[in-house]
Amino acid sequence: MAEAQPSEHPPAERPRFGIPTRIFAGFALVVVSFGTLLALSVAQHHRSAATLRVLHEGFLPLASNLTELQALEANAHDSLQHFDEDPDWTVSYVGGIRAGREQNVGEALADLERTERLDPGALERATLASVRTMLTANRGEYEGFEEDRLALRDALAARAGAAARGDTETEERAVERVEALLAALQARQGRISRGLRGALRDIEQRIADTSREAADAEARSVTTFAAFGLAALLTGVLLTGWARRLLAPLAALERRVLAVARGELSEQPIAGREDEIGRLGREFERMVAALAARDRRLRELQRTQDEIVASLRSGVIVVDGDGRVRATNRAASRILGAHAPEVGGTLARTFEVLPALEEALAAVGDGTAAVVREALPLGFGRGRMVDLRVSPFGEGRGARLAVIDDVSEALATKARLIQSERLAAMGRMAAHVTHEVRNPLSSIGLNVDMLRDEIRGTEATALLGSIQREIDRLTQFTEEYLRLARLPAPALALEPIEGVVHRVARFVEREMSAAEVKLEVHVEPELGVVLHDEAQIRQALLNLLRNAREAMPGGGMIELGARREGDGVALTVADRGEGIAPEVRARLFDVLFSTKERGTGLGLALTREIVVAHHGEVRCEPREGGGTLFTLWLPRAAPAGEVEERAAE
Numbered sequence: 001m002a003e004a005q006p007s008e009h010p011p012a013e014r015p016r017f018g019i020p021t022r023i024f025a026g027f028a029l030v031v032v033s034f035g036t037l038l039a040l041s042v043a044q045h046h047r048s049a050a051t052l053r054v055l056h057e058g059f060l061p062l063a064s065n066l067t068e069l070q071a072l073e074a075n076a077h078d079s080l081q082h083f084d085e086d087p088d089w090t091v092s093y094v095g096g097i098r099a100g101r102e103q104n105v106g107e108a109l110a111d112l113e114r115t116e117r118l119d120p121g122a123l124e125r126a127t128l129a130s131v132r133t134m135l136t137a138n139r140g141e142y143e144g145f146e147e148d149r150l151a152l153r154d155a156l157a158a159r160a161g162a163a164a165r166g167d168t169e170t171e172e173r174a175v176e177r178v179e180a181l182l183a184a185l186q187a188r189q190g191r192i193s194r195g196l197r198g199a200l201r202d203i204e205q206r207i208a209d210t211s212r213e214a215a216d217a218e219a220r221s222v223t224t225f226a227a228f229g230l231a232a233l234l235t236g237v238l239l240t241g242w243a244r245r246l247l248a249p250l251a252a253l254e255r256r257v258l259a260v261a262r263g264e265l266s267e268q269p270i271a272g273r274e275d276e277i278g279r280l281g282r283e284f285e286r287m288v289a290a291l292a293a294r295d296r297r298l299r300e301l302q303r304t305q306d307e308i309v310a311s312l313r314s315g316v317i318v319v320d321g322d323g324r325v326r327a328t329n330r331a332a333s334r335i336l337g338a339h340a341p342e343v344g345g346t347l348a349r350t351f352e353v354l355p356a357l358e359e360a361l362a363a364v365g366d367g368t369a370a371v372v373r374e375a376l377p378l379g380f381g382r383g384r385m386v387d388l389r390v391s392p393f394g395e396g397r398g399a400r401l402a403v404i405d406d407v408s409e410a411l412a413t414k415a416r417l418i419q420s421e422r423l424a425a426m427g428r429m430a431a432h433v434t435h436e437v438r439n440p441l442s443s444i445g446l447n448v449d450m451l452r453d454e455i456r457g458t459e460a461t462a463l464l465g466s467i468q469r470e471i472d473r474l475t476q477f478t479e480e481y482l483r484l485a486r487l488p489a490p491a492l493a494l495e496p497i498e499g500v501v502h503r504v505a506r507f508v509e510r511e512m513s514a515a516e517v518k519l520e521v522h523v524e525p526e527l528g529v530v531l532h533d534e535a536q537i538r539q540a541l542l543n544l545l546r547n548a549r550e551a552m553p554g555g556g557m558i559e560l561g562a563r564r565e566g567d568g569v570a571l572t573v574a575d576r577g578e579g580i581a582p583e584v585r586a587r588l589f590d591v592l593f594s595t596k597e598r599g600t601g602l603g604l605a606l607t608r609e610i611v612v613a614h615h616g617e618v619r620c621e622p623r624e625g626g627g628t629l630f631t632l633w634l635p636r637a638a639p640a641g642e643v644e645e646r647a648a649e
Helices: 021-082 087-096 099-119 124-163 168-248 249-261 276-311 330-339 348-353 353-366 408-454 460-485 498-514 535-548 603-613 639-647
Strands: 313-319 327-330 373-379 385-392 400-406 493-497 516-521 529-532 558-563 568-574 617-622 628-635
Touching: 021 087, 021 099, 021 124, 021 168, 021 529, 087 124, 087 168, 099 124, 124 168, 124 249, 249 276, 276 330, 313 330, 330 348, 330 400, 330 408, 348 353, 353 373, 353 385, 373 535, 373 568, 493 498, 498 516, 498 558, 529 535, 535 558, 535 568, 535 628, 603 617, 603 628
Parallel strands: 516 558
Antiparallel strands: 313 327, 313 400, 373 385, 385 400, 493 529, 558 568, 568 628, 617 628
8 A cells, every 4th residue: 555645734733622521611611601601591580499398388288277267157157147047057057167176276376487487578568477466366265255155055955945944034034145155156257257357368479479570570571581691602602603614524434434444445645734633534545554454364364264264065154152153154054954044044954953052052152161962863864973062162251153964965985885895794694604604404304205205194293393493493494584684785766666566555455354353454546656666575575474473472453554754765664562572672683683583683674784785774663652653764866967877876
């Protein structure tokens, strides 16, 4: 990269004060202006709040209590006006409001004391003093009112007694006494009501005057604040324009920073003043030049790394601490197929076919240095096996590296080599057995026949029959051994498999009936064509069916079926015999291993060799409810090139 050319203009003289100092001084002035405005506002708000507090917490509750008290007095006045309608009820009623009077007077005095503690103005204090005088005077009137009420009650009782006795003179005196006491009560009631009305008028007038004064003060403060605020705002606008002009080069620097963030690392010198912003621009350009050089080196390194990872035959997956896929390669997609992860996604689909990966990632995440698993079966495709290694990746970020190797072909090749060596050894042994055993057996058999003809009709004939049966069994054993050792390559052909199943069922039908065994056939429709050798598949099914029949000496039911399973077809033979122990199932397909007293141990081994030659697999599983299930899995039709290759094999 070419070096930046020096500026053509001489640097300007550096300002006495830096940009931060100048901006701070300007905005400090704005802050002082708005601080002054705020202080005035707070002071005015405090005054208004104090006035409103006196009104809301003092005068308004006091006015409410006096209004309630006035309502009680109005009720008492109305009752006394209708005294003649029911004198006894009136006397009782006006006595009943005594408690309400005392309560309201007490609450009113409490409101007075609370209002006085709120530090009201002189006019408010004068109004409160007049109200206190009225309440004190009314308390004296209440005591006299109660004495007159009790006397009126006694006079009413005396009048009623005299009327009952027929004492006219006493009754007249009682009537005069009642009228006098009623007049006294009404007079007291009038004085009480007038005092309350006067106090209420004073309070309401004070409330109205105080509210008006507060409104006037608020209007004046709004005008004052508007003037101060306008001045402070104008100052702020001027200072903002000045600061914007001072910081104008920052816009160009910001655009440059955004361009660098987008990856534009080409040299673009920024012309600036001899202040902090100008120096910052020049230092930033030097940093960009260093970043551009480092970016070129990193891209070259990244390309080399990507080429190395992409060329690996092992699948590579990098997972971060949150379980998200950070990187993967083509080999991982090839090995895992549709279950391969995507960058930025999770491994949920991969866990479905490779559960051990989830366990290994969790173990490494919990602190294990590395986890290695070998010969793990994939959950899709028959015979797919992988090796797995998971180890930490990076430092302190929780990332993990998973390496997956497809070892299917290697394991299959190893198995084929082992099988080839085994078959070669068996072939050599079969030739030796043929040479050393078959000829003597034939000679012994011929001599036994000749001897039987000579001694026919004697007791020794039965013994010769036993010898002949054992000779026949040994002959059958050697024949099966030779058949296993000389098993020909299958003549593969693309044909429907359903026909083979039905033909085998018809072939063994009589044999099964003779053993009191019922054979049920279940074949799914449209299984498609399968690459197979009918003769060999027929032989494998016959071996399984006869084993199933022998597992049920007392008769029963055998189910022969064919169904789709994955990318192949499963042929099943199920019986309801005694079942097979787990330790026996592990060796069931070994050569010369048999659980029958006179078995050769070659039938199931031959069945397995036939299925393996068809690129399939054979399984033995216990049935729920008792019995055994054998499954022959065969792949469906392969692509044309692979079909030709398999047929050629």
